Amino acid sequence: MRAFRGLSERINLKCFWRLLFNRHTATDGVSLQIQLNESPNNKVRKTIQKKRPFCSVVLRHFDHQYSEELGDLWPSARAVLLNPQSWQYGVMLNRFSTVTDITDSLLSLGFSSLLPQTKVSSLPHNGASTVSNSKYPEGQDTFSPHHISECSPEDFNLQPEAPFHALNQDPRSEPDLSLHHSSLQCYIHPRRLRFPSQAHRDGLLKQYYLLNAASLLPVLALQVRDEERVLDLCSAPGGKAVAIMQSATPALLCCNEPDPHRRDWLSKTLESFLPRSLNNRVIVSAQDGRSFGDSETGFYDKVLVDAPCSNDRSWLYSSSEQRGEQRLKDRATLPELQAQLLRSALSAVRRGGVVVYSTCTP
Template identity: 70%
Template sequence: MFSVQRFYRDRRTISLKPEKLTPTASWLLRSCYCHSGRDVVLQPGGQKTPNNQVTKRHKKVRPPCQPVLDHFDQQYSQELGDLWTSARSVLLDSNTWQYGVMLNRFTAVTGVTQLLQSQGFSRFLPQKDVSQLLCDVRSSVSSSTYQAAKDYLSSPHCNSKCPPVDSCPQPGCTTRSPIQELDSEPLLTLPRPKLQCYIHPYPVRFPSQAHRPGQLKQYYLLNAASLLPVLALQVRDGEKVLDLCSAPGGKALAIMQYATPALLCCNEPDPHRRDWLAKTLESFLPHSLNSRVIVSSQDGRCFGISEAMTYDKVLVDAPCSNDRSWLYTSNSQQGEQRLKERAKLPVLQAQLLRSALSAVRPGGVVVYSTCTLSSSENYAVVETVLNDFPEAEPEDLWEEIAIPLSKYFTFSPAHPGHGQTPLKPSLQPQDSSVSSNHHRPGILVVPQPGKTWGPMFLSRIRRRK
């Protein structure tokens, strides 16, 4: 009889030696892959198209797995109401799917940036302007340091673009800019525009880059919605961070683009997925970060005991019923088997979230995320753990993320379940639907025509001091 323990062992197990996967274990491993570089449809062999042009080449759309589609129709029409009809049309037509291009700040990307812009790509995370940077630090630094930073940021040499914290001048140079001086101030992290992701309004494909030994890749292809949990995590330079379910590594890379933590522990117990994770990190991060970024193989449910109150931030990108991939299960029998196992996932997800909340220090933050629309794996998991963990307190992401990014993503504003029809996703600050969503345990990105990002659920929880 299949148990939750065996399910977890098959998908995310600690193993001292690789072993041949059974057919069941193989599809279980594939099913938990969230949208990242490997899901992107690229040119044959990963080669660039003539003249480095992106393409709109359509591929043959695979037929959906009927038992899975029937189950989704029944569940999501109730949970999402009218949003499901349009989300369904997006999920069933992969030729409409959009993809993001996250640049790698650890290597030269000027040529890539110019190419992206020439092909109609644009940044969906705008850089902060000078006034915002100064506003962010004014209350945290001395008047002399603030004035020095103001002069530096206003100078033509800065152009509103601060150097990365780990950037280094010419060898032997010991001059420190006012921005570097800011870092010496206690309890201060200056927000810098490091994380850069480009998106296109149409479902074009940007060519992939082959692995080149000794050279870092310039960009990572991903579903742009997968960056939202990283934005919600708000990692600061010098913090200790745990990525509890790290493979294939896209969110770990995004964390390193966003900030320079003192430690990033990337945990992945399954040996095959861990190899994939290690290769991803090797392809994008320089050797100088080897002491900061480590790969762990623990059972994620054990961190709460083995490393209690150790980390400042913890990301739980939990294994889930990936809606995009499950819709295209190869046959009906396999689809029905997946649906049977789906009901057991919330137990595992809640265990991982509890472990994360125990592993984070008092005052620290945990972000829980999935790439499914299912309320039983999203809101229900968070609410269950909150009821059992009195030290945990959910934080509002509606005004922080949903409203500012409503231009790019469609967020479901109504609480799922109970047979209610969600409100139309109008996200203007004066809209009544905004106030009704304050203090929600999370937000959900629903794929829609023209905004095909997601599914992506995220919830931020702070452990009280």
């Protein structure tokens, strides 16, 4: 029986309550930006964020819809939407890079670990790959995902000696829902303190990925284990794929993105965080996500559907009333697409596997 569970049933959310409606100590409109120097004396710079005008057409629509759907919770959610600086910045460390200096800097600046830490699972730097893919060229020092796979992952040759314990487990058994097995390392700060981003550099791995810390919830809910086959159905820009690879070493991670521009973004993200030794474990697919249920029925152990969403905050700050009205019309078509993607995921997962569906906004 295919498992489709809500986030509250999959993991203990106690440590994430502070990510929902944060109580920040900084003044509204003030953002704290860290400046990393060559010296150990890093500076925290305070910047004043210019207040952006919102689109009244979109806000009126939200007031009408969400006051009915959310009830007493809507005023709090509304306040968060109207404050673009209210989200919780997180710094996810890259286990494939040396991060000791970054960890020391984070701790010295008052950051703390979001998740309990355990021993990181062994990394396949030197051993033979469990999944083979002849399309990836030899002789490269870093991950090279630019060779887009149009073929079905079923065409990949899985070595018979691979320990696919997940494929053989009793489908009626319950997965371990605790968080302590995760090797994810993510740091947060009690204030709106934003760590500086790292530029993409050819041939060099980034040390950390900046994200909204709450976006790790779907990955934690998925509970990926080593040597499982995983599908990230709507993968771009790649943050959750990177988080999956921080959590475990799957036999196969298929990162799917049909849009060519977003797929390029996804490929660059993967190249920035994953070493060449993972070339044969991670593929980038260009399929329509709605087709996976037919083309790869029952192939995956775990499927993540981080579905396209209405992106309410972005639409709230539409540049004009006319554009806001058009976005509201476009928004009405999303539920059908989301349902089709979910149906596809439920067909693509094996019997006894797990599907996690997530979306930032309805």
